[in-house]
Each structure stands twice: as structure tokens, then as C-alpha cells.
Amino acid sequence: MSGEASGTRTALQYGPVGDRAVEGPFTTRQLSRLDEALTLSSRETGILFSVYVGEFAQPTRAHAEALFEKLDDNSVLLAISPGQRVLHIVTGPKSAERLPNRACALAALSMRSSFSNGDLVGGIVAGLRLLSDASGRPST
Numbered sequence: 001m002s003g004e005a006s007g008t009r010t011a012l013q014y015g016p017v018g019d020r021a022v023e024g025p026f027t028t029r030q031l032s033r034l035d036e037a038l039t040l041s042s043r044e045t046g047i048l049f050s051v052y053v054g055e056f057a058q059p060t061r062a063h064a065e066a067l068f069e070k071l072d073d074n075s076v077l078l079a080i081s082p083g084q085r086v087l088h089i090v091t092g093p094k095s096a097e098r099l100p101n102r103a104c105a106l107a108a109l110s111m112r113s114s115f116s117n118g119d120l121v122g123g124i125v126a127g128l129r130l131l132s133d134a135s136g137r138p139s140t
Helices: 028-045 060-068 093-098 101-116 120-135
Strands: 012-014 048-053 075-081 086-091
Touching (some): 028 120, 048 120, 060 075, 075 101, 086 101, 101 120
Parallel strands (some): 012 048
Antiparallel strands (some): 075 086
């Protein structure tokens, strides 16, 4: 894992590939861009955003939901397996109140478009931005 949950931002995590750990597919510059997007999205919304990049066990949705169990009810997990061509957006009970399925579907569509053009980082950043915009600011 490249970082732990802290304050209003959660981690970018890489999954194992087979029996070996992965150091990650991102350059230092890309990691900085992802870190900034995660931090801004979480700070602006009060929702804890997290990204997982790696392979999934079958069934993939169940694996993504198992990863989400490590997060809290006010979290959103973007779970991505480029090699398997799989993307899951998992919301908790509290975050789902502010992010309807339609908003998640639109973010997923945008992300898949970027991914198909070979832009993994841009897709993740765009997805975070769309989800952040859709959820609005936290109510006080």
C-alpha cells in the first residue's frame, strides 16, 4: 500500500498479481497527481475516497466489496483491474446517500473511456472529479 488512511483521504493500494506483490504501475509524477485528486475529492466532500488497482479474484464484484469492508460507511472505493478490464465503484451506506447509482455509472463511463485510450491515471482523476462534483459538499 502506498499510503494509509489519514484525516480526510484514504489510500491508493496495489493488489497482488498471482503470488507476488506489485510495486505499482505509476510513476512518481502520476502518484502525485492521484494523491492530489484523492485529497481534494475527500476534502471537498467529506467522503473518504480510496483507489485499488490490481487483479481480482472471481467473482470480481465480491472481491471489490471485500476490499471495501476495510473502509468506513462514508467511503467510496474505485476498484480497477486493467488487465481484467474490470471497474467497480463501491459505496458505503452513508456515501450512497449522496452518490446515486446514476452518478456512479456516469463516472464509470468516463473512466472506461479514458482507460480505453490508455490513460489509467487520467481516467481515475476524471472519475474522482465526477464523483466529487455529484456528491456536493457535506451538509453541516
